[in-house]
Amino acid sequence: xxxxxxxxxxxxxxxxxxxxxxxxxxxxxxVLQLEVAAADIQxxxxxxxxxxxxxxxxxxxxxxxxSRRYGVELKSDDEQNGRIFASLRSLxxxxxxxxxx
Amino acid sequence: MSALGDGSPxxxxxxxxxxxxxxxxxxxxxxxxANTAAxxxxxxxxxxxxxxNLCRSRSGFALAxxxxxxxxxxxxxxxxxxxxxxxAIATRFADASSIADDPATPSPLAAHRxxxxxxxxxxxxxxxxxxxxxxxxVFTSGSTGExxxxxxxxGELVWRSRAAATQFALSPAHPVxxxxxxxxxxxxxxxxxxxxxxxxxxxxxxxxxxxxxxLRRALAACPAPRVLVTTPLxxxxxxxxxxxxxxxxxxxxxxxxxxxxIAAAAEARFGAPVEEIFGATELGSIASRRPTDTPxxxxxxxxRIGIADAPIVSRPGAExxxxxxxxxxxxxxxxxxxxxxxxxxxxxxxxxxxxxxxxILNEIEGVEDGVxxxxxxxxxxxxxxxxxxxxxxxxxxxxxxxxSPSEIxxxxxxxxxxxxxxxxxxxxxxxxxxxxxxxxxxALLALLDDG
Numbered sequence: 001x002x003x004x005x006x007x008x009x010x011x012x013x014x015x016x017x018x019x020x021x022x023x024x025x026x027x028x029x030x031v032l033q034l035e036v037a038a039a040d041i042q043x044x045x046x047x048x049x050x051x052x053x054x055x056x057x058x059x060x061x062x063x064x065x066x067s068r069r070y071g072v073e074l075k076s077d078d079e080q081n082g083r084i085f086a087s088l089r090s091l092x093x094x095x096x097x098x099x100x101x
Numbered sequence: 102m103s104a105l106g107d108g109s110p111x112x113x114x115x116x117x118x119x120x121x122x123x124x125x126x127x128x129x130x131x132x133x134x135a136n137t138a139a140x141x142x143x144x145x146x147x148x149x150x151x152x153x154n155l156c157r158s159r160s161g162f163a164l165a166x167x168x169x170x171x172x173x174x175x176x177x178x179x180x181x182x183x184x185x186x187x188x189a190i191a192t193r194f195a196d197a198s199s200i201a202d203d204p205a206t207p208s209p210l211a212a213h214r215x216x217x218x219x220x221x222x223x224x225x226x227x228x229x230x231x232x233x234x235x236x237x238x239v240f241t242s243g244s245t246g247e248x249x250x251x252x253x254x255x256g257e258l259v260w261r262s263r264a265a266a267t268q269f270a271l272s273p274a275h276p277v278x279x280x281x282x283x284x285x286x287x288x289x290x291x292x293x294x295x296x297x298x299x300x301x302x303x304x305x306x307x308x309x310x311x312x313x314x315x316l317r318r319a320l321a322a323c324p325a326p327r328v329l330v331t332t333p334l335x336x337x338x339x340x341x342x343x344x345x346x347x348x349x350x351x352x353x354x355x356x357x358x359x360x361x362x363i364a365a366a367a368e369a370r371f372g373a374p375v376e377e378i379f380g381a382t383e384l385g386s387i388a389s390r391r392p393t394d395t396p397x398x399x400x401x402x403x404x405r406i407g408i409a410d411a412p413i414v415s416r417p418g419a420e421x422x423x424x425x426x427x428x429x430x431x432x433x434x435x436x437x438x439x440x441x442x443x444x445x446x447x448x449x450x451x452x453x454x455x456x457x458x459x460x461i462l463n464e465i466e467g468v469e470d471g472v473x474x475x476x477x478x479x480x481x482x483x484x485x486x487x488x489x490x491x492x493x494x495x496x497x498x499x500x501x502x503x504x505s506p507s508e509i510x511x512x513x514x515x516x517x518x519x520x521x522x523x524x525x526x527x528x529x530x531x532x533x534x535x536x537x538x539x540x541x542x543x544a545l546l547a548l549l550d551d552g
Contacts, residue, residue, distance in 0.1 A: 032531070060311075060334070060335070060338045061338075063312045063313065063314075063338075064313070064342055067313070067314075068343075073313075073314035073344075075312055075315055075318075076310070076311045076312055077126075077315070
C-alpha cells in the first residue's frame with residue numbers, strides 16, 4: 001500500500017478547517033443532489049445509514065468527485081476506511097492530509 | 102435423466118489439486134487446500150439442518166458452502182441487508198448455526214463461529230455431492246416485494262458452471278483471473294465469483310473490489326487474462342473516472358440492463374469485449390450477449406425455453422420455472438427481450454412495458470432519474486388476467502430539481518397511453534438504489550408514502 005495513504009491511529013490529527021469542511025459539504029450536496037443545505041450538514045453526524053442516509057452508490061459518487069477535485073483515491077481496504085467515511089469531519093480530515101491538488 | 106438429475110454424484114471441486122481457485126491478501130488458495138479446509142470445517146460444524154453463511158469474502162463464502170454440502174447441510178446466503186431481514190431469515194430457518202469470516206460480523210444465532218485460518222493442503226479424498234442434493238438457499242433482492250427463498254441443488258450449480266465455461270470459452274489450460282464487484286451472496290456474484298473457480302478455468306479475487314482504485318489494484322495483482330465481473334453501475338463509475346486499468350480480456354455485466362452506448366464506451370476505453378448476462382435469482386444465469394454485437398440473447402448450453410401462455414425455462418438440475426420477462430424466441434437458442442422483470446403491465450386491457458415507461462420518463466429533458474411503479478404487489482399478477490381486478494393505476498417517482506410534478510406529467514402526456522399516466526407523481530432527491538443499482542419496491546413505496 002502507498003505509504004502516503006497510511007497514517008498511524010495515534011498520529012496527532014489536526015481538525016480540518018471549518019472552511020474546508022464547508023467546501024466538502026457543498027461538494028457532497030452538489031454531486032449527491034441532497035435536499036439539505038451544505039450549512040445544515042453536521043460535521044460530526046454520520047454520513048451513512050442513520051445520519052445523512054448515504055449508501056454505497058453515494059460512496060462511489062463521493063470517490064469519483066474526491067478523486068477529480070482533490071486527487072485523493074478512496075480505497076475499501078484502507079485500515080481506516082470506516083473512520084474516514086464516518087462523518088463530514090473525518091472525511092475532510094482524510095482529504096486534507098492526502099490531497100495533491 | 103429427470104430434470105432434477107439421477108442423483109449421481111458430482112465432484113465437490115472440479116479442478117486439479119494445484120489449480121488456484123481464490124486469490125486472497127494472504128496468497129492464493131489451491132483446489133487441494135480448499136478441499137482440505139472444506140473437510141475440516143464440515144467435521145467441525147454443529148449438527149444442524151442449515152448453515153447461515155455470513156461470510157463476506159468470496160473464499161470464505163465458498164468454503165462455508167462446500168463444508169455445508171459435504172456435511173449434508175444447506176448454506177443459507179442472506180446477503181447484506183437490514184438486521185430485521187436477517188433475523189426474519191434466521192427465524193424462518195431455525196435449525197441452523199451460523200458462520201462468518203470476520204469476527205466483527207454479528208449473528209442472530211447463539212451457535213455461531215468464525216472461520217479458522219486456511220490449513221495447508223493435506224491428502225484428502227476427492228469428495229462428491231449427489232446432484233439432487235439441495236446445497237444452498239438464495240434470496241431475491243426484493244424488487245418485487247418481500248425476499249423469496251430459492252433452493253439450489255448441487256447439480257444445478259455445477260452443470261450451470263460448466264455451461265458458463267462453454268458459453269464463455271473458459272479453458273482449464275488457460276484459466277482467467279476474475280475480479281468481481283458483486284457480493285458472493287448475490288446469485289450473479291455466487292455463480293461467477295464463487296462457483297466458476299470451483300468448476301471452470303477461473304480464479305477469483307478475494308480482496309477489496311469496490312472503488313475504482315480498488316479495481317485497478319486488484320486487477321494489477323492478478324495475472325492475465327483478466328475478467329472484470331461487474332454491474333452497469335460500476336461500469337459507469339469506471340468510465341467517468343480517469344484511472345487506467347491493466348489490460349482486460351473481458352468485461353461481464355449483469356443485474357440491470359446495460360445501455361448499448363455504455364457497453365460501446367467501455368469496449369473503446371478498456372479494449373475488451375463487454376458481455377451481458379441475463380438471469381434471475383430463481384433461474385441463475387441463462388443467457389448472454391455482447392450488446393455492441395447483437396440485441397439477441399444466446400441461451401447457455403442445456404437451457405431451453407418453451408413458450409405456452411408464458412415462457413417456461415427448463416434447465417438441468419432444477420424444476421421448470423416460468424420466466425417473468427416477455428421474450429420472443431428467434432430460434433431454439435436465441436431470444437429477443439421485449440420487456441424485463443415482470444415488465445409487461447396490463448391496465449384496462451392495454452399493455453405496456455415498465456422498462457419502456459421508465460425510458461420515456463427518463464428521456465424527458467431535466468429528468469435525471471425516474472421510475473414507474475406498477476400497481477400490483479406481484480408483477481406477475483399483472484400478466485395473468487386483469488379482468489377480476491380493479492383498475493389500479495401507475496405511480497412514479499422522479500429526480501428533476503428544476504421541474505415540478507405537473508410539468509413532468511405534462512411532458513408524459515401524449516408520449517404514453519393515458520391509462521399508464523401516473524396517478525401519483527412524486528419528486529424526490531434521489532431514488533433508493535441498492536448496492537446493485539436496483540430499486541427495491543418496498544423502498545419506493547416508502548418514498549411514495551412520505552411524498
